[in-house]
Structures are given as structure tokens and as C-alpha cells.
Amino acid sequence: MPKDPVILEGNGPRHVAIIMDGNGRWAQARGRPRLFGHHAGARRVREVVEACPELGIKYLTIFAFSTENWKRTQVEVAGLMSLFRRYIAKETRALDARGVRVRFIGDRVRLDDKLIDLMDNLEAQTAGNDGVNLTIALNYGGRDEVARATKRLAEDVAAGKLRPADVDEQTLPRYLDTCVLPDPDLVIRTSGEARISNFLLWQSAYSEYEFIDTLWPDFSASELARLCHAYGARDRRFGAVKA
Numbered sequence: 001m002p003k004d005p006v007i008l009e010g011n012g013p014r015h016v017a018i019i020m021d022g023n024g025r026w027a028q029a030r031g032r033p034r035l036f037g038h039h040a041g042a043r044r045v046r047e048v049v050e051a052c053p054e055l056g057i058k059y060l061t062i063f064a065f066s067t068e069n070w071k072r073t074q075v076e077v078a079g080l081m082s083l084f085r086r087y088i089a090k091e092t093r094a095l096d097a098r099g100v101r102v103r104f105i106g107d108r109v110r111l112d113d114k115l116i117d118l119m120d121n122l123e124a125q126t127a128g129n130d131g132v133n134l135t136i137a138l139n140y141g142g143r144d145e146v147a148r149a150t151k152r153l154a155e156d157v158a159a160g161k162l163r164p165a166d167v168d169e170q171t172l173p174r175y176l177d178t179c180v181l182p183d184p185d186l187v188i189r190t191s192g193e194a195r196i197s198n199f200l201l202w203q204s205a206y207s208e209y210e211f212i213d214t215l216w217p218d219f220s221a222s223e224l225a226r227l228c229h230a231y232g233a234r235d236r237r238f239g240a241v242k243a
Contacts, residue, residue: 004138005011006155010053011056011069011185011232012055012056012057012088012231012232013056013057013062013228013231014056014057014058014059014185014202014206015057015058015059015061015184015185015186016052016057016059016060016061016184016185016187016188016190016224017060017061017062017063017140017182017185017186017187017188017199017200017203017204017207018048018060018061018063018188019039019063019187019188019189019190019196019197020040020044020045020061020062020063020064020190020216020219021189021191021194021197021215021216022037022190022191022214022215022217022218023037023038023040023041023191023215023216023217024037024038025037025191025215026040026215026216026217026218027040033077035044035080035083036144037078037217038079038083039083040090040228041216041219042087044084044216044219045062045087045136045219046091046094046211047220047221048062048219048221048224049095049098049134050098051074051221051224051225052132053132054227055166055224055228056228057134057228058132059132059133059135059181059182059184060132060133060134060135061105061134061135061136061137061178061181061184061200062134062135062137063082063137063140063197063199064137064140064238065080065106065137065138065140066137066139066140066141066197066232067106067107067139067141067144067198068141068196068197068198068235069216070110073227079114081111081115084115084138085114085118088115088118088122090120090122091110092118092125092126095122095126095134096125096126096129096202098131099129099130099131099132099133100126100129100130100131100132100133101126101128101129101130101132101133101134101179102122102123102126102128102132102135102136103123103133103135104119104122104123104134104135104136104138105135105136105138105140105145105177105178106137106138106139106140106141106144106145106177106216107139107140107144107148108139108239109206110139111139112151113143117152119138123228132169133181135178137165137199141198142198142201142202143198143199143201145176145177145178145201145202146172146176146201147203148177149176149177150172150175152175153167153171153172153175171187172202173202173203174201175228176203178200180204181203182203182211183203183204183206184200184203184207185207185208186203186206186209186210186228186231187199187200187208187209187225188209188210188212188224188227189209189210189211189212190214190215190216190219191213191216192211193211193216194213194214196209207215208231208234210227210231213228
């Protein structure tokens with residue numbers, strides 16, 4: 001089969017964010033436990049990361065675990081935490097070798113110390129890389145992020161570091177977990193669900209969205225390329241009207 005044409009940087013999305021949904025249903029459809037699907041989904045991440053440079057994607061943000069996912073069964077949550085630890089330990093060398101810079105966003109308070117250490121080490125080891133910027137949202141929720149950012153902003157106001165009159169819509173982003181990242185151009189959700197599930201609420205105000213039926217373990221680099229090409233054909237006006 002012919003390869004998808006390469007997206008030249010500037011034509012396609014520079015920052016793609018993905019809500020990786022459907023792991024559990026993918027596994028259940030095969031008569032396997034939900035964690036089997038999560039392991040399959042973790043393997044899919046590597047293919048997507050490797051496809052980014054050719055597609056001109058400089059930033060990739062993936063939704064790995066939400067603040068609401070703690071409501072799942074204890075067995076599934078424990079399995080996911082174990083998977084995260086194994087994934088980071090296994091992929092650190094490969095990510096570093098490919099020049100990927102990794103960051104984590106989300107509240108780390110509920111995460112175990114071993115996982116936090118692995119996250120810190122991966123961030124530190126890849127801090128000097130200038131390839132794809134991979135951001136992993138782990139124990140992340142958009143409302144929680146805005147609440148934490150607002151608290152830090154209020155503390156700076158109370159300490160006299162910031163005047164209330166100077167607070168505007170350009171101020172809050174400096175306190176968000178994503179303060180060093182551009183807003184996503186394209187947000188993709190797999191599995192057929194048409195909702196954003198508390199993901200990048202502030203940052204995605206003008207993002208383009210794609211809700212697709214593919215379950216995450218079946219998502220491929222070729223499908224990512226197709227969505228990037230479709231994005232390139234969209235007319236993005238950001239509220240303005242072209243003359």
C-alpha cells in the first residue's frame with residue numbers, strides 16, 4: 001500500500017493532543033480482562049510518537065489517567081499504576097535515544113513514590129532533547145489544573161507579587177501545568193465517544209476536534225496522518241472573518 005504523504009511542518013497541526021479511549025472495550029471484545037487492553041494501548045503510544053516527526057508534529061500530549069479514573073475498581077487502578085511504572089522504566093532509554101523530551105502534567109500527590117521518582121528521572125534525562133515534546137497527563141483533570149493554578153495565582157496576589165488589576169486571560173496560563181507548551185491545534189478522541197472528559201479545558205478553547213470510532217489499541221500512524229491531512233484543509237479563523 002502507498003504511504004500517506006508527508007505533512008510538511010506549517011501545514012499540519014504542530015501540537016496534537018489525544019484522549020486515548022477504548023482500551024477496556026477492545027480487550028473485552030476479545031474475551032480478555034481490561035488490563036490486557038491497557039497494555040495493548042501502551043504499546044500503541046510508541047508507534048504514534050515515532051510517527052510525529054514525519055508529520056510535522058512537534059508536541060504530542062496524551063491523556064493517560066484522569067483524576068476521575070480513581071473511581072475504577074481497585075484492581076484496575078493498581079494494574080494501571082503498575083503499567084505506568086513498567087512503561088516508564090522500559091521506554092526511558094528508547095525515548096531518550098529518539099530525542100523525545102518528556103514532561104508529565106497533573107497532580108502527583110496521590111501517586112506512589114516509586115512512580116514519582118520514575119517520572120522525575122525521565123523528565124530529567126530527556127530535558128536536553130529537542131525532538132518531539134511528549135507530554136503525559138497522569139492524574140490529570142482540567143478543572144483540577146485550573147483550580148490549582150488559580151490557587152497559586154491567588155497566593156502571588158496575596159504576597160504582593162501580582163496586582164489584581166493585572167490579572168487577565170494571559171495571566172492564568174502562566175500558572176497552568178502546560179505553561180511551557182503551546183495550546184493544542186488538534187484534539188483527537190478515540191473509541192466513538194464525543195466528549196472531552198475534563199481534558200485541557202483552558203488550552204483547547206480554539207482547538208480543532210476529531211472524534212473517531214477507532215479504539216485506541218487499533219489506532220495507527222496512518223490514521224494519525226489522515227487526521228492531520230484533514231486538519232490542514234480546515235479554515236481556522238479564531239472568531240474572525242476573512243475579508
